[in-house]
Amino acid sequence: MTDADRSYTVSGMTCGHCKSSVINGVLQVPGVRAADVDLESGVLTVRGEADDAAIHKAVDEAGYAVA
Secondary structure, eight states: OOSEEEEEEEESOOSHHHHHHHHHHHHTSTTEEEEEEETTTTEEEEEESOOHHHHHHHHHHTTOEEO
């Protein structure tokens, strides 16, 4: 897997705390170098070499879902 930006749509986020929870959870995934969320669109952008399943699991564990 290459170190490139990948985007995921996350459902259920409504506030800055939601955004922080998702970002902090995803940053714990081995291989993730950076993560950001556009709260208005619900788009999570991840940079790194983590696999999709690990990203989905981290979002799920934060209490949200990848659409």
